[in-house]
Amino acid sequence: xxxxxxxxxxxxxxxxxxxxxxxxxxxxxxxAERAVQALxxxxxxxxxxxVGDVVGSLALARRLRLTLLYGGRSLLPERxxxxxxAQIMVATPGRTLDHLRxxxxxxxxxxxxxxxxxDEMLDRGFAPDVERILSQTPPTRxxxxxxxxxxxxxxxxxxxxxxxxxxxxxxxxxxxxxxxEHVVYEMDPAIRLGALRTLLDGRGExxxxxxxxxxxGVKKLARQLEELGYPAGALQGNLSQNARERVMASFRSGExxxxxxxxxxxxxxxxxxxxxxxxxxxxxxxELFTHRSGRTGRMGRQGEVVTxxxxxxxxxxxxxxxxxxxxxxxxxxxxxxxxxxHTESPRPMQSSPSRPPMQRQPLTTGSRAPQHMGVRQxxxxxxxxxxxxxxxxxxxxxxxxxxxxxxxRRPDAYRNGQYxxxxxxxxxxxxxxxxxxxxSRGERSVRSAAAPDHPEQAPARDRTRLDWxxxx
Numbered sequence: 001x002x003x004x005x006x007x008x009x010x011x012x013x014x015x016x017x018x019x020x021x022x023x024x025x026x027x028x029x030x031x032a033e034r035a036v037q038a039l040x041x042x043x044x045x046x047x048x049x050x051v052g053d054v055v056g057s058l059a060l061a062r063r064l065r066l067t068l069l070y071g072g073r074s075l076l077p078e079r080x081x082x083x084x085x086a087q088i089m090v091a092t093p094g095r096t097l098d099h100l101r102x103x104x105x106x107x108x109x110x111x112x113x114x115x116x117x118x119d120e121m122l123d124r125g126f127a128p129d130v131e132r133i134l135s136q137t138p139p140t141r142x143x144x145x146x147x148x149x150x151x152x153x154x155x156x157x158x159x160x161x162x163x164x165x166x167x168x169x170x171x172x173x174x175x176x177x178x179x180x181e182h183v184v185y186e187m188d189p190a191i192r193l194g195a196l197r198t199l200l201d202g203r204g205e206x207x208x209x210x211x212x213x214x215x216x217g218v219k220k221l222a223r224q225l226e227e228l229g230y231p232a233g234a235l236q237g238n239l240s241q242n243a244r245e246r247v248m249a250s251f252r253s254g255e256x257x258x259x260x261x262x263x264x265x266x267x268x269x270x271x272x273x274x275x276x277x278x279x280x281x282x283x284x285x286x287e288l289f290t291h292r293s294g295r296t297g298r299m300g301r302q303g304e305v306v307t308x309x310x311x312x313x314x315x316x317x318x319x320x321x322x323x324x325x326x327x328x329x330x331x332x333x334x335x336x337x338x339x340x341x342h343t344e345s346p347r348p349m350q351s352s353p354s355r356p357p358m359q360r361q362p363l364t365t366g367s368r369a370p371q372h373m374g375v376r377q378x379x380x381x382x383x384x385x386x387x388x389x390x391x392x393x394x395x396x397x398x399x400x401x402x403x404x405x406x407x408x409r410r411p412d413a414y415r416n417g418q419y420x421x422x423x424x425x426x427x428x429x430x431x432x433x434x435x436x437x438x439x440s441r442g443e444r445s446v447r448s449a450a451a452p453d454h455p456e457q458a459p460a461r462d463r464t465r466l467d468w469x470x471x472x
Contacts, residue, residue: 001112002027006162007144008118008155011170012294017146018054021114025088026058028111034085035109041093041133042116043126044264045070045241046248051116052090059088069095072241079104093121093129100136107136118145119287122157134161148294149287180293184307187333192308193224196280198335199306200230200258206275207257211292213281215262221280222260232258263288269295279307282316286323 001007001024011017025038040055042048048070056066067081069091075098082104089096099105113134115121121130122145134143143162147154158165187195200208212218215236222234233247233256250256252271263283274296283289296303309317309330321327 001142001144004028004142006142006165008150008158008162008165008167009144009146009170010148010150010168011146012148017148018051018116021112021116021144021146022051022055022058025055025112025114026062026064029059029062029064029087031063031087033087033109036082036086036089036105036107037109038088038112038114039096039107039110039133039137040088040090040114040116041096041121041130042090043092043120045072045092045244046235046264046269047116048090048092049245049248050269055088055090064088066090069099070241071095072244075099075102075104093126093133096133097129100133107133108138110137110141113137113141113143115143115145116147118147118158119149119151119154120147121145122154127157131161149290151287180296180303180305182293182305182307182328184309184328184330185333186309186330189310189312191333192280192310193221195308195333195335196278197225197228197230199276199278200225203257204275206273207251207254207259207271208276208278209274209295210258210260210278210280211283212260212262213283217281218260218262225258225260230258231256232260235259235261235264237262237264263292271295273301274303276304276306279305282307282309282313282320284316286320289320289324 001021009017009020011020021040025040029037040051042051048068052066052068059066065081065084065086066088067078067086067090069078069089071092071094078095078099079102082099096105100107115130120126143165145154145158145162145165185195196210210221210232212221215238218234218236219238222232225232233250235244235247235251239247247256247259251259260280277292277296279289279292283292293305296305307328
């Protein structure tokens with residue numbers, strides 16, 4: 001790195017890869033040049049913060065300015081930091097492209113380009129963004145790629161971006177560090193939550209990470225544990241940046257010693273003293289299994305990885321063991337009676353309170369039907385022995401004023417399907433639009449403006465409408 005050559009570095013998790021590129025960066029950057037000279041791309045926000053802490057402590061001694069670019073927060077503070085001449089930048093690909101599109105960032109002076117967790121950065125999800133960012137850097141740059149896992153396709157993809165790279169492997173063939181003890185429990189999916197509770201009840205003083213496969217599954221499991229009284233927090237992609245930082249701060253401080261996480265926490269997350277990692281659900285690949293396991297047993301410390309294996313996980317587990325190159329010993333979950341006492345019985349579904357059936361009151365002669373029932377009274381009583389006939393619902397009349405405003409007519413002005421007469425010879429200036437009870441919904445009875453009280457005095461075009469009203 002100090003010689004300026006391109007490098008591919010592979011070392012197991014927790015071996016200090018961040019320092020391997022942080023030290024050459026601070027040595028080769030010029031404090032007098034106020035431009036971005038070193039760019040470190042990382043896949044997650046949490047890893048950006050962690051790498052920034054390591055590089056920032058070294059850059060401060062050399063009077064170099066460091067800025068972090070990652071999503072979930074305002075662009076304005078980052079823009080100000082770039083305008084003030086940051087020389088080292090640790091960023092995620094998406095936020096870097098945002099600043100490039102807005103013209104806040106120039107990469108013309110980049111000397112060192114680092115891809116941390118390079119196998120994920122060159123995967124199909126990140127590869128297009130990484131290539132767009134690389135196209136903005138000068139061709140004379142130095143490019144380095146670091147990761148704990150290096151599948152064969154990574155070297156093929158990296159050959160397009162690196163020039164005659166030097167490959168350095170430190171324990172590259174050791175997929176699981178010897179300090180990590182692996183325990184694989186075979187169990188039925190129904191007792192998995194009870195088994196997790198048994199392990200959490202017997203945990204020591206150190207923090208524990210429980211890995212799930214999906215964001216919704218992790219969120220649901222965290223909610224279940226919190227309801228049972230466990231000090232647990234969830235780290236998953238749907239959280240806002242402030243919420244993610246609060247969860248991580250609480251986990252690092254020991255306030256919340258149980259962290260439930262998706263694979264967003266499997267890459268590069270370094271928390272001191274993690275004593276156990278629990279794979280509540282299997283990861284999608286052997287590389288992710290290695291990265292999950294690497295959260296414990298870091299820097300020569302002891303650690304334990306517990307994996308729950310259900311019958312449906314058997315094909316995926318064979319693929320993982322084949323990629324790891326060894327078989328991990330399995331055992332049946334031994335605490336069947338303990339699980340039974342810890343497993344919650346399913347909660348009965350609470351049905352919504354049933355409403356009492358509507359009691360239909362018979363209509364008698366002279367009684368007035370409630371307005372909400374929409375029943376029009378008639379003068380004749382219902383035949384004896386038969387249920388009262390329910391007429392079509394009556395809809396309240398509305399008045400349209402000349403200014404277009406709709407107002408409600410007074411209820412007492414309407415009787416038996418007709419409006420009460422006003423004064424003889426007076427004119428109705430309003431147009432009334434309503435459904436009469438004897439009409440279908442598609443037919444309307446419209447009383448035209450300036451309609452006289454006697455049909456023989458009305459124009460021919462209005463007589464039909466008056467006839468319709470009389471039928472009502």
